[in-house]
Amino acid sequence: MKHIYKLIYFSCFTVLFWSCEDDMEKTQINPENGIGAVINTPLNNDVFMLNIEETSTNPAITISWEEASYQTPVVISYTVEFAPTGTDFAEPVNATVTTNTFLAMTVSEFNAAVSDVGFVPFSEASLDIRVKSDIGSQNELPIYSEPITVLVTPFTTELPKIAVPGDHQGDWDPPTAPLLAAQEFGATNYEGYVWLDGGHKFIAPDSSGAFEWGNTDWGDDGTNTGKLLEDGEVDIIASPAGHYFIQVDTDALTYSETLYNWGLIGSATPDNWDSDQDMTYDPATETWRITLNLTAEEIKFRANDAWDWAYGDNDADGSLESVAGSANIAVPTAGNYTVVLDLSTPRAYTYTLTLN
Numbered sequence: 001m002k003h004i005y006k007l008i009y010f011s012c013f014t015v016l017f018w019s020c021e022d023d024m025e026k027t028q029i030n031p032e033n034g035i036g037a038v039i040n041t042p043l044n045n046d047v048f049m050l051n052i053e054e055t056s057t058n059p060a061i062t063i064s065w066e067e068a069s070y071q072t073p074v075v076i077s078y079t080v081e082f083a084p085t086g087t088d089f090a091e092p093v094n095a096t097v098t099t100n101t102f103l104a105m106t107v108s109e110f111n112a113a114v115s116d117v118g119f120v121p122f123s124e125a126s127l128d129i130r131v132k133s134d135i136g137s138q139n140e141l142p143i144y145s146e147p148i149t150v151l152v153t154p155f156t157t158e159l160p161k162i163a164v165p166g167d168h169q170g171d172w173d174p175p176t177a178p179l180l181a182a183q184e185f186g187a188t189n190y191e192g193y194v195w196l197d198g199g200h201k202f203i204a205p206d207s208s209g210a211f212e213w214g215n216t217d218w219g220d221d222g223t224n225t226g227k228l229l230e231d232g233e234v235d236i237i238a239s240p241a242g243h244y245f246i247q248v249d250t251d252a253l254t255y256s257e258t259l260y261n262w263g264l265i266g267s268a269t270p271d272n273w274d275s276d277q278d279m280t281y282d283p284a285t286e287t288w289r290i291t292l293n294l295t296a297e298e299i300k301f302r303a304n305d306a307w308d309w310a311y312g313d314n315d316a317d318g319s320l321e322s323v324a325g326s327a328n329i330a331v332p333t334a335g336n337y338t339v340v341l342d343l344s345t346p347r348a349y350t351y352t353l354t355l356n
Contacts, residue, residue, distance in 0.1 A: 036143040037065040037078065037101070037131040044148050048110070049124075052155040056108035063095075064102040068133035068143055075099065076133050082117050085126035085149055093117050114154040121156035121185055159183075159347060162190050162248065163211040166200025166235070174203050174211035180246055181346035188251035192346030195283060196244045196257070199235035202228070204250070218250065228253040243281055243288075243343075245309075260309065262288045262341055266299035268331040276305050279341060286344035291356065294337050298328035301341050301351065311341075311349065320349040329353075 041064045042048075048061060068076055080103050081092035093116045096103050105113070119125040130147040163177035180192035180202070190202075203217040219233030228248070238244060238257060248255045263276025270277065270293065279288040301320070303309040312326030313319065320326075329351070331337070336356045343349050 034071065034133070034143045035069040037068045037133055037145040039063065039065045039129065039131060039145055039148050042129075042148065042150055045151065047151045049153040050107055050111045050114075050155050052157065054107050057106050060105050060107045060110040062102060062104045063129060063131075065131050065145060067101055068131075068145075070135060074135045076135055079132040079134075081130050081132060082113055083128045084117055084119070085128050087128075089128065089130065089147075110152075111154050114152050115156065119152065119154050121154055124151055124153045126150075127152045156185055158185075160185060160187070160190075161205065161346070162250070163203045163205075164192075164194050164196075164200055164246065165203060165211075166196065167198030168194070168196050168200065168238075168241075174213060174215075177203070177211060178344075179346055180248060181348075183347070188249055190248040190250070190346075191246065193243060193245055193260075193343035193349075195242070195281070195286070196238035197241035198239070199237055201233070201235060202248055202250075202255070218248075218253070218255075226254055226256055228255055258309075260303040262301055262303055263305065264290055264292070264299055264339055265302045266328060267297035268294040268299045276302055279339070285340075286342070288341040288343070289338065291336065291338045294331045294334065294339075294353075296331055296334045298330055299339075300326075300328055311351075313351070318350050318352065320351060 041062055050060060063080055065078070068078075070076070077097060077099060078101070079097045080095040081089055082095055083089040083092045093113055095105070095113050114127065115121070117127065119127075127150050128147045129150065131145040132142050133144075134142040159181040161179045161181050163174050163179055165172045165174045165177040169177060178192065178194045180190035180194075182188065182190050201217050201219045203211055203213075204215050205211055206215050216230060218228040218230055220236045221227040221229045222234050224237075228250070236255070236257070240259070242259045243261070244257045244259050246255065246257050262279045264279060265273060265276045267273060277290055277292055279290040281288050301311045311320040311322060313329045314321050314327045316327075316330065331353065333355070338354045338356055340352045340354070342351065
């Protein structure tokens, strides 16, 4: 009897197995029979002007769509793709992958995605948007929505830069050369601190942002009077070697280079406001440093033992402002400090006070 039950059980199991396998074969999904998502918002030709002054977490755009259909209940994954108009999504940027039927993006998120597409900051460009649908392992043929086109003006907080290749590098290598930064996007006045030793030039980035020979570059016009040329130029010569503050205007074709040595001065220092405590330049870290005893009073950074050029800190945040109206830096408590002045990032000069 037990053998009979076993045979009956095995027969039922076999029938059930083949039945399930038949059902699986019947429910294989052919994406060619699917219906793509339909984008509801935004609308064609909607305009988005992203504002650098706006709070970055504010909403910028909501992309919503009607569900795709595969003729049977399945979990659908959606990818929102961005591309420049006219490129047929040859190299799309994926804004998100989601199982929702909407994507809400903040100002910073939308701006970052559009920047990844390659749009020029502060210039209106045409953006194509589409939604790709797929169902995971059966994704040989994804389904795409009809694209829509919107107009977008992105922004950037990245300051334009030029590089300073020269003898100070040893190999005149533009990709690794120190940089100068413009005051703002679209400006042509650049500045920065660079250790110079001998000949050098200024070079602009190419369209991809890379610094390479063959790009626009500038040198001295041969008069050594602070005038630049693009063609027929000669090397600019820095002598003696040292840490120079460089200012360049690529529109006016002018430049200046001033050798600065830095010191610490103030009521917190041993000599009060009467004389500087000389700092030492460290080429390995591109910073000025000093270790000394300070009282719980105030300091500033001063160049060349004079008040012509100095830095304070208006917001007590470690970021420096120039001497005109800048606040003294408070030393929190008396003790032995290592003070570091970092001028290596153009237009973003900082310092640290570390109690030893």
